[in-house]
Amino acid sequence: MSSSSKPTVLHLGDDIRWNHELYTELNQKFNVVRSYSMGRDEFKKALQEKRWGEFVGMYRPFWNTGGEMGNWDKELIDVLPKSCRIYASAGAGFDWVDTRTLAQRGIIYCNAASACTESVADAAIVLILSCYRAIAWSFIAARSCDTAQFRDANQNIAAVTHNPNGSVLGIVGLGKIGYRIAEKASRAFEMKIQYYDIVRMEEREKDVGAKWCNTLEELVQTSDCVLLATPFDGKVLLSTDQFTQFKKGARLVNIARGKLVDEDALNEALDDGVISAAGLDVHANEPHVNGKLAQRKNVMVLSHTAGASVESHVGFERLGMENLLGWLERGEEGVVSAVNLLWLNREE
Known part of the structure; x- marks a missing residue:
């Protein structure tokens, strides 16, 4: 399948470190583009300019990178492409992201609590x-x-x-x-x-x-x-x-x-x-x-390190990709750790 015929996923932050085989599968089924690390203003400008095209999902495998744009509030969510349908992120807590507004936009948010x-x-x-x-x-x-x-x-x-x-x-x-x-x-x-x-x-x-x-x-x-x-x-x-x-x-x-x-x-x-x-x-x-x-x-x-272990980070990587691949295969039923389905607008 050519990259032009595959749906696009925006990978936020650092390179994959552990789950390389699964990441290969993700690349086979999605056109994976990268933002790496950038501040809020630059990220927002890139979204407005559609630098990464009409992506269907976002993937953030690590808690300590890919979040330089700050809180995911309505200001940021409003400039996401209408094609976006899923955001799979590392971490258990999600106080930094407005999951209800994402849901109103028809975007499923998946956390990774089970991994840590x-x-x-x-x-x-x-x-x-x-x-x-x-x-x-x-x-x-x-x-x-x-x-x-x-x-x-x-x-x-x-x-x-x-x-x-x-x-x-x-x-x-x-x-x-x-x-x-x-x-x-x-x-x-x-x-x-x-x-x-x-x-x-x-x-x-x-x-x-x-x-x-x-x-x-x-x-x-x-x-x-x-x-x-x-x-x-x-x-x-x-x-x-x-x-x-x-x-x-x-x-x-x-x-x-x-x-x-x-x-x-x-x-x-x-x-x-x-x-x-x-x-x-x-x-x-x-x-x-x-x-x-x-x-x-x-x-x-402590320094907010309760969930910090190699095993947690391996799981964060893997669970995010499993959510994206599951969604591609079976839609809403394929995601494994969604937190905002209660408010999801399915008519968007």
Whole structure:
């Protein structure tokens, strides 16, 4: 098939690194054109000039490249060619892309959450354990090479730490990642699981022995550790009102999105002892980390790396191509990780 007779896909960002055979297949079935890396203004101008023609899909295999144009809002979406029907991207979260506006334009957006599920779940367990066992305090004290800090941690940590087994882990969002965390926490650490989500998932409840909470308030009032594993929909989920309802001394872990948490309110809750410890992979104003939170010895902060592993990146590459090839073969039914079908305008 000649390149002129094949539908075109725009590949955003770096070269493929792992799934070369699948990328060969993608090139056999699509005319793949490249944007590499460019800023928002240049990218928008290129779209307006139809530099890449009437492409039917976009492919972004890596989270850290191909996103230089910034947020995919209406301004950018409006200059996409009318031929575009699918956007397959790396990464689990999609707060940077207006998936509803894409859907209104008839464009399916596919994320790659399943590819990083294992890595994120493992990191969540690290943060949970840190909250219970004051790992951050011990680590910082030892790394300081200060004998006074070492002795302080060595002699005082036991009085304020606990084993997690038997305590209640309340998960907000029992999607792929939340469910995998529940499996690990319940089976390896004997934690009791409860969850809150917009949809009840009875099969998953049975698999991990989870309790369904009808409201977020019920969950935070009865959990020893609250873990956020839900997408950011533009609203803060935990602020002063919610923190006042937490069990005294509860813990908070966030591996979802930093903007879900009001960090000033979290600092107040930590000051008051309402929250005894926190583990944060994500932050409200990345790449800037809240300085007060970062200096606390009862808070472990990471650099939004919970999903960062070679295995995740291999999966990001592969899943994006599988979505594109599946769509080409069977249309909407062929995509494997669409997130906006609920709003998809099929008349566009």
